[in-house]
Amino acid sequence: MRILLIEDDPRLNEALCCALRQEGYEVDACLNGQEGLYYMETGTADLVLLDRMLPGLSGEELLQTRRKAGDTTPVLMLTAMGTLADRVTGLDLGADDYLVKPFAMEELMARIRSLSRRGGGFHVDSGELAWGDLTLAELSCQLRGPGGECTLSRRECGLLCALLRHPRQTLGRSQLLLSVWGPDTEVEDGNLDNYIFFLRKRLKSLNSRAAIQTVRGVGYRLTMQSEDSL
Structure with a gap:
């Protein structure tokens, strides 16, 4: 399963890449929205981990752009904005799930597995x-x-x-x-x-x-x- 990670914090980006690869996932990592948009347009990702607050092209704008283009790739939005209104907005924009920072790595992995079980055209293992x-x-x-x-x-x-x-x-x-x-x-x-x-x-x-x-x-x-x- 191939995951696209779009996160502008270099330390967190590196830590997430390490943890995801340790779990057996293939990972493409980006530090800004423009690069993330390019990768999403290639259609190679099975799932996207998307930071909401990105420099330049924000996570919100990126998600809206891809959803309008008909991209149905599952997206898990990562953000420090954790109010009810923030979560509702993120989901309404087209995110499939929403995880508030800071988070435990085990919860992130569980949410990735949950999204994989919903379908989306990629491999789901037995768990x-x-x-x-x-x-x-x-x-x-x-x-x-x-x-x-x-x-x-x-x-x-x-x-x-x-x-x-x-x-x-x-x-x-x-x-x-x-x-x-x-x-x-x-x-x-x-x-x-x-x-x-x-x-x-x-x-x-x-x-x-x-x-x-x-x-x-x-x-x-x-x-x-x-x-x-x-």
Whole structure:
């Protein structure tokens, strides 16, 4: 699935690109409305993340232009303007969804998945991640293993999703924090360790062979225990 990101804040633009690519999306990124308009006219994007307040050609003007041209590409508008009137205006302009900054990365990913389920002509996956003896339903946060199933918290689900997408790969602490909490949320470093501790208990309760290994000074990785170690 190809996402077009139009966001003028360089730091946020880079952070979102990193998080989206980590989730497996292809991303084209723009820093202004004129460049975004060019990319939208090519018709290569399956979904657009559009900042409302852009220099030059604003997000509102860009969206109106494309909707008048018959462009039905799903658009998720990102903005710091969060009043009811602002949200109504954004939706009336043609946005399919509206997310107020600052936001958690897990909410952004959930909204992207929600828009994909509405159709629009692009691929929709099953919403499940499976590896080894584990299956995680992303939307419901239901985790299944040999010993049954349980419901994870949203943070637990976000962390496990990241690990399941990159099994046996070491994911850095900053990468995991960005993926789950987002770029605009202040998080104490110890929070990550706490949620990893909770996840390890979940895996043990499900009698799973999957294990979250600590890579000292770097982060964590998802591995598979041998039968003899159980």
